[in-house]
Amino acid sequence: MNxxxxxxxxxLYVAGQTPKSIAAIANLKAMVAGPxxxxxxxxxxxxxxxxxLAKEHSIVAIPTLVRELxxxxxxxxxxxxDVEKVLVALKVQGE
Amino acid sequence: MSLDEVxxxxxxxxxxxxxLRAIRDGDVDALVVEQQNVSQVFDIGGGAEAYHVxxxxxxxxxxxxxxxxxxxxxxxxxxxxxxxxxNSVQGSSFTDIAPDEVASxxxxxxxxxxxxxxxxxxxxxxxxxxxxxxxxxxxxxLSTTHGFAITFTDVSERVRAEAAEQSERAAHAVIAxxxxxxxxxxxxxxxxxxxxxxxxxxxxxxxxxxxxDAIPLIFPxxxxxxxxxxxxxxxxxxxxxxxxxxxxxxxxxxxxxLVSAAPLQVGHDVINGCVITMxxxxxxxxxxxxxxxxxxxxxxxxxxxxxxxxxxxxRTLHHEDTLEGFQQAxxxxxxxxxxxxxxxAENSWTNLTIADVVRxxxxxxxxxxxxxxxxxxxGKSLAPRAAIALGLVIHELATNATKYGALSVPxxxxxxxxxxxxxxxxxxxxxxGGPPVTPPKHRGFGQTVITRSLQYTxxxxxxxxxxxxxxxxxxxxxxxxxxx
Numbered sequence: 001m002n003x004x005x006x007x008x009x010x011x012l013y014v015a016g017q018t019p020k021s022i023a024a025i026a027n028l029k030a031m032v033a034g035p036x037x038x039x040x041x042x043x044x045x046x047x048x049x050x051x052x053l054a055k056e057h058s059i060v061a062i063p064t065l066v067r068e069l070x071x072x073x074x075x076x077x078x079x080x081x082d083v084e085k086v087l088v089a090l091k092v093q094g095e
Numbered sequence: 096m097s098l099d100e101v102x103x104x105x106x107x108x109x110x111x112x113x114x115l116r117a118i119r120d121g122d123v124d125a126l127v128v129e130q131q132n133v134s135q136v137f138d139i140g141g142g143a144e145a146y147h148v149x150x151x152x153x154x155x156x157x158x159x160x161x162x163x164x165x166x167x168x169x170x171x172x173x174x175x176x177x178x179x180x181x182n183s184v185q186g187s188s189f190t191d192i193a194p195d196e197v198a199s200x201x202x203x204x205x206x207x208x209x210x211x212x213x214x215x216x217x218x219x220x221x222x223x224x225x226x227x228x229x230x231x232x233x234x235x236x237l238s239t240t241h242g243f244a245i246t247f248t249d250v251s252e253r254v255r256a257e258a259a260e261q262s263e264r265a266a267h268a269v270i271a272x273x274x275x276x277x278x279x280x281x282x283x284x285x286x287x288x289x290x291x292x293x294x295x296x297x298x299x300x301x302x303x304x305x306x307x308d309a310i311p312l313i314f315p316x317x318x319x320x321x322x323x324x325x326x327x328x329x330x331x332x333x334x335x336x337x338x339x340x341x342x343x344x345x346x347x348x349x350x351x352x353l354v355s356a357a358p359l360q361v362g363h364d365v366i367n368g369c370v371i372t373m374x375x376x377x378x379x380x381x382x383x384x385x386x387x388x389x390x391x392x393x394x395x396x397x398x399x400x401x402x403x404x405x406x407x408x409x410r411t412l413h414h415e416d417t418l419e420g421f422q423q424a425x426x427x428x429x430x431x432x433x434x435x436x437x438x439x440a441e442n443s444w445t446n447l448t449i450a451d452v453v454r455x456x457x458x459x460x461x462x463x464x465x466x467x468x469x470x471x472x473x474g475k476s477l478a479p480r481a482a483i484a485l486g487l488v489i490h491e492l493a494t495n496a497t498k499y500g501a502l503s504v505p506x507x508x509x510x511x512x513x514x515x516x517x518x519x520x521x522x523x524x525x526x527x528g529g530p531p532v533t534p535p536k537h538r539g540f541g542q543t544v545i546t547r548s549l550q551y552t553x554x555x556x557x558x559x560x561x562x563x564x565x566x567x568x569x570x571x572x573x574x575x576x577x578x579x
Contacts, residue, residue, distance in 0.1 A: 015125035015136045017143045017185065019159075019167045019240035026165055026186035047127060051134035054127040061114050062125035062136065072106055077113055078122030081163070 007041045008069055010090075015062040016048040023079035024063035031083060036090075121239035139238050143168070146237065156228075156247035161240050164188045164205060176228065176247050178221055194219040200230050201245065208232035208243050216250070227254040276352075276373040279359060280306050284327040287368065296373070298347045306371065312341040312354065330356045330369035340376065351376035396479070400436075403483075404429065407544075414540040424494075428544070431456055431490030435483050447482050449473035449522060449572070453511050456489035460502055467502075469510035473522065481555070481576035484548040485522075488557055491541040492524050492568055500566050501529035519554060520572050526565035534561040549573060 012028055014021035025044060032042055047054050047062060057066045057073070065076040067090055076089045117123050124139050147168055150157045156173030160166050169184050177193050189198040196219040207213035214231045228247045235244040267288070270277045276293035278286050278301060286309055289301040293310075301309045307324035314321045316339070326336055336356040343350055352373040359368040407428045415421040434455045438447055450473035461468055477485065493502070501507030507529040513522050526532075535542070542559065545568060549555035555573035559566065 015138065017147070017168065018124040018138060019143070019161055019237045019242065020122070020124040022167050022186045023161055023163075023165055023240070029186075047125075047134075047136050051127065051136050054134045054136075055129075059127050061117050061123040062127065063123065072102075075110055075113070077117035 007039060008067070010040045010042045011057065011066045011068065012042060012044045013054065013057070013059045013062055013064045013066070014044060014046055016046060018062070020079045021046075021063050023081060024065070027080035027083075028065065031080070031086065035083065035087060124238040124240065143237075153246070155249075158245045159235060159237060159242060160189075160201075160245060161242040164190075164201060166192075167237065167240070167242065173247055176221075176249070194221075197230075201232075204230060204232045204245075205243060208234060218254075226251045273372070275375070278306065278310070278371050278373075279368060280327050280371065281368040282331050282366070284324060284331075293373070296346055296348060296375070297343075310343065310373075311345050312343055312352070314339055314341050314354075316340055326354070326356050326371065327369055330358050330371075331366055333358060333366060341373075351380050399480075400432070400483075403432065407432075410540040410543065424540075427494055428487065428490060431486055432483065434458075434490075435486030438486075439479050439482060446476050447479070448476055449485065449513060452477070452482050452485050453489055453522075456486050457493055460493050460497055467508050469508075469512070471510070472513040473511065475513070475520065475572075476578040477572060478576035478578075480551070481549070481573055484551070484555075485570065485572065487548050488545050488568075488570055489524075491544045492566075495541060496526055496529070496566070499530070500532070501526035504529055518574065520574065520577055522570040522572060524566075524568040524570065526567070529565055531563050532561050532566055533563075552576075 010028070010032075012024060014024060028042055032040055045053050047059065054060075057064075057068075057075070059066075061077050063077075063079060065080060065086070067074045074089055076086050080086050118126070126137050126139065128135050128137055146159065150159070150168060150170040153170060153172065156170065156176035158166055158169040158173055165186060165188055166184050174184070177197060184192055189201040193201070196217055200215050200217040204213050204215050212231065212233050214229055216227065217230050218225060218227045220226075227250045229250050231246045231248070233244045235242050270279070270288055270290045273290055274292060276296045277288075277290045278293050279288035281287050284306045286301045286304050286306055294301055297310050305324070306327050307322065310323065312323040312326075321339070329336060335358070336354065339354045341352045341354045343352060353376050354371065354373050356369050356371040358366040359370050361367045408425060411421055411425045411428065415424055435452060438451055438455050442451075450470055453470060453473060457468065496502040496507075496509065501509050508527050510525050510527075511522060512525075513520065515521075545557050545559060547556075549557055549570065549572065552573040552575065554575070555571055557568055557570040559568045
């Protein structure tokens, strides 16, 4: 009876408190509270604390946002300040 | 190669290209580098730690913000300044976490700071206390991010000192501008301020002196219970003294004061001393005395006037044969009295001259007869009782002249002249050009009025000469009632 699909996971890779990391976290939180409300749950991974986790999604540049499911995997690189670009990349509007 | 493999290769190529673009465009500020199968994070342009440490060492509140106003880092001092916790502020904007005044100031300063260093003063309420800061913004580049360094310098003390100085100046100006004597005492009753009026009234420099010594006041209504030093003590204890009459016997000029005193409160609830105001009562006292004097004088005059009216009535009745004759003579005499009274009242019973009285009494007879009268040397002032008496005399002379003398025919003339004659001052009434004069067969009341009215002192009186060519009356005015 539950029509709402379970929220999908978005993983944000940051590096401690670099300006872009701080901006990306704040921007992602704003999007999840706004245009993406209810659709995603977010996980923030600090690669400075745990660099090995970069391997899982082959992260090179920081910050990077990863949407694993549904396939194909999608990545958005940068501080996520361009909301339109993020939404297009996640193909939220089409899906 | 399968289609899926091709698609996967394309995706990875696109990802690689996007990564390169992001690095080239400065969209990222850290990279993961793998060496010998170990991943390591490298910051582009140096790590955040260095500037965090630097900011914590600063003695002012400081924040690094990006171009959108988002806080990248705020030092602990700023956290204390604005009252927020450091953990929660990263990624927030000032609008979310700072007082409105600060958020608006940051918003205003950013466009200006993009062109160079910009400053703005900001005041806001922190835990019920108004605080003042100078906000300075400087353009800053952190790694690949453009932003601003913002510092908050506390100028509250300076602003408070300026405000205190200003209010002190204002208080000084208020005290200095007051017409009344104002002195300010500290809790011990020593004078700390005194305005010019106070120093003028109590002679010289009052600063540093005990109030009771510098301004020894006596409170006549308090029967010795209240002393000058008590006023300061009462007020310092929180009471107010309002409008107590006091006498200052040692003051150089003014003797009577209305004293009020109130606690001096600078800041909250603490009484720092007292402010004492002394209003000069001497003018009011003088006015009260004058009023009392005038009331007694009025009482005296009303009684005199009533006695005079009674006397005029009985004498006129005695000398007139008919009721019409009585009415005419009596009315005329009362009107003469009234005319002089009006004159006296108009001049507040002072500064009435002989000429004023003569003109006023002659006014009914001189209308349209200009040229027949001469008035000369009658400029001396005379006291009210002399004015009333002279008014009655002139009235009788004028009535007589109209009935029998110079004023009864068209060509008749009249002169009234004043001159000193030894110790006396004589007003001479001289008629001419009238019918030949013969002395009356019997002495009427009019003649009695003329000769006796001014005889209330030895130097006053009048004598009538019924000379055939015209009546002459020499009126001697009492010297004590004459003034220059």
